[in-house]
Amino acid sequence: MTTITLKTRDGSVHEFEGREGRSLMENIRDAGFEELVAMCGGCMSCATCHVYIDNVPADVKLPPMSVDEDELLDGSDYRQPSSRLSCQVPLVAALRGIAVTIAPED
Amino acid sequence: MLQEAAREGYDCIIVGAGHGGAQAAASLRQFGFAGSIALIGAEPEMPYDRPALSKDYLAGKKTFDRMYLRPTDFWSARNIVLRRGRRVEVVDPSSKTITLDDSTNVSYGSLIWAAGGAPRALTCDGHNLSGIFYIRNKADCDALIAALPKAKSAVVIGGGFIGLEAAAILRGFGTEVTVVEALNRLLSRVAGEPVSRFYEQEHRRHGVEIRLSAGVQSIAGKNGRVSGVRLNTGETIAADLLIVGIGIIPSVLPLLIAGAEGGNGVNVDEFCRTSLADIYCVGDCACMTRxxxxxxxxxxxxxxxxITAARAICGELKPYDAVPWFWSNQYDLKLQTIGLNAGYDATILRGDPATRSFSLVYMKSGTxxxxxxxxxxxxxxxxRKLVETGARIDPTSLADTSLSLKDLVRQ
Structure with a gap:
């Protein structure tokens, strides 16, 4: 199990156990956080699962961003260097202590 | 001694537990609705992601447990009563009561009708043969998945998104596929000609046979099973199974019988209100008249x-004004649509379809x-910005891929 620290839009911080092998989006959705809309179900056809990755262990690299993900994120007024589509980040054991913030709604 | 049964009732009943119904229930709670809520769905499953059925689920790339719209304990945790496997047969707006298919009567304060639609079925000779599949719900899809290993060949009736997505996946399994379309191009109801021709070419390149302007005369059968499709062109195409994707019929009969205005779905205003008091309609079966x-x-x-209906019930009238968007995945092609092309009078091609990466811009009166x-x-x-603002941009600039649409917005 990998603990995920999630900051929601009201600023509150939640900790929950994530399921490895599933995407970060699925983990946040399945933990019941509705403000992550993820309308396309994780097939990278929208950008409604936008998050900021605030912290990952120093020795871990997230999978690189594809051109499609990059362009979809570009459509957000709230893009930051730490922006990712959470459907494109698989949760792996090495991501112990990952901290994530749900980006504002566009 | 006979006791009068306590009548079951809820402050809000939502009929249909697909994307619309599930969202309505969740949104009501999100907006602070404190009354009782029942969500009544016809299918035995918890609310799930329907578009994946004709994509990753059919392809075997996604298991069903990854398709729930909300965690399975979500509904009870929010005090939403989820009744599965039940249809609503009668709506009585005068007593504000609905009757379910098990004859129970349930009263409502507000009603949100989100029942979606049923696939339009074949009616020609042979339509009752076994081996004919539709793709609307999990049960449909599971039946098709079970039949696929034994099928060498399939005919897809209907060259719309559902049929084409299924064709692409079946080709991935090595099944021989023929798509039969009544009109003279694929996707004719939803896309412009260059997009249609592009998808036609792609499907042919992947080995799909395509018959355009071909009506289905009858389904041929052997021992009660499908053996092929007879076209009105005189051709008969042999097939071990059929997939039919010729649209849906909105599931609104009880509402129409109750007196709701409509015909092609139920008419709603910009707050998703029907012509009947305290009855809302959302999703595939709602026809927004404004x-x-x-x-x-x-x-x-x-x-x-x-979300619009849930807001209205919570007392916040905010008109529905979302810019529509849509997607379809076929092979390695990702189609994304923004806006509605209804009534377009010109199209502009951006980029070369031969590169398999291009856009078609739909214009109406210069916007x-x-x-x-x-x-x-x-x-x-x-x-999206161009559509939202109804931008007027000259066609030459729109066709020029060296200019980004972002730059054109600023012009």
Whole structure:
């Protein structure tokens, strides 16, 4: 199990156990956080699962961003260097202590 | 001694537990609705992601447990009563009561009708043979998945998104596929000609046989099973199974019988209110008479209309004004649509379809109303602003791929 620290839009911080092998989006959705809309179900056809990755262990690299993900994120007024589509980040054991913030709604 | 049974009732009943119904229930709670809520769905499953059925689920790339719209304990945790496997047969607006298919009567304060639609069925000779499949719900899809290993060949009736997505997946399994379309091009109801021709070429390149302007005369059978399709062109195509994707019929009969205005779905205003007091309608079966004036079958539309209805019930009248968007995945092609192309009078091609990455811009009276973007997420994202603002941009600039749509917005 990998603990995920999630900051929601009201600023509150939640900790929950994530399921490895599933995407970060699925983990946040399945933990019941509705403000992550993820309308396309994780097939990278929208950008409604936008998050900021605030912290990952120093020795871990997230999978690189594809051109499609990059362009979809570009459509957000709230893009930051730490922006990712959470459907494109698989949760792996090495991501112990990952901290994530749900980006504002566009 | 006989006791009068306590009548079951809820402050809000939502009929239909697809994307629209599920969103409506969740949104009511999110907006602070404190009354009782029942969500009544016809299927035995918890609310799930329907578009995946004709995509990753059929392809075997996604298991069903990853398709729930909300965690399975979500509904009870929010005090939403989820009744599965039940249809609503009668709506009585005068007593504000519905009757379920098990004859129980349930009263409502507000009613949100989100029952979606049923696949339009074949009616020609042979339509009752076994081996004919539709793709609307999990049970449909599971039956098809079970039949596929034994099928060498399939005919897909209907060259719309569902049929073409299924064709692409079946080709991936090595099944021989023929698509039969009644009109003279694929996707004719939803896309412009260049997009249609592009998809036609792609499917042919992947080995799909395509018959255009071909009506189905009858289904041929042997021992009660499908053996082929007879076309009105005189041709008979042999097939071990059929997949039918010729649209849906909105599931609104009880509402129409109750007196709701409508015909092609139930008419709603910009707050998703029907002509009947305290009855709302959202999603595939709702026809918004103001604004777009049409019925839209998409997850985005169902979800955003559900939010609009939930707000209205909570006392916040905020008109539905979302810009429609849609997607379809076939092979390695990702189509993303922004806006509605209904009534377009011109199209502008951006990029070369031969590169398998291009957009088609739809114009109406000189303004941008929609874009179909194929393997071109940048145009999809940037084109949204053009659609939102009803931008007037000269066609030469729109066709010039050295200019980004973002730059054109600023012009």
């Amino acid at each position: 604004g777009s004036g049409i019925r839209i079958e998409s997850v985005q539309n169902a979800s955003d209309q559900a 941008v109303i929609a874009l179909d973007c194929i393997n071109m997420p940048r145009d999809y994202v940037q084109g």
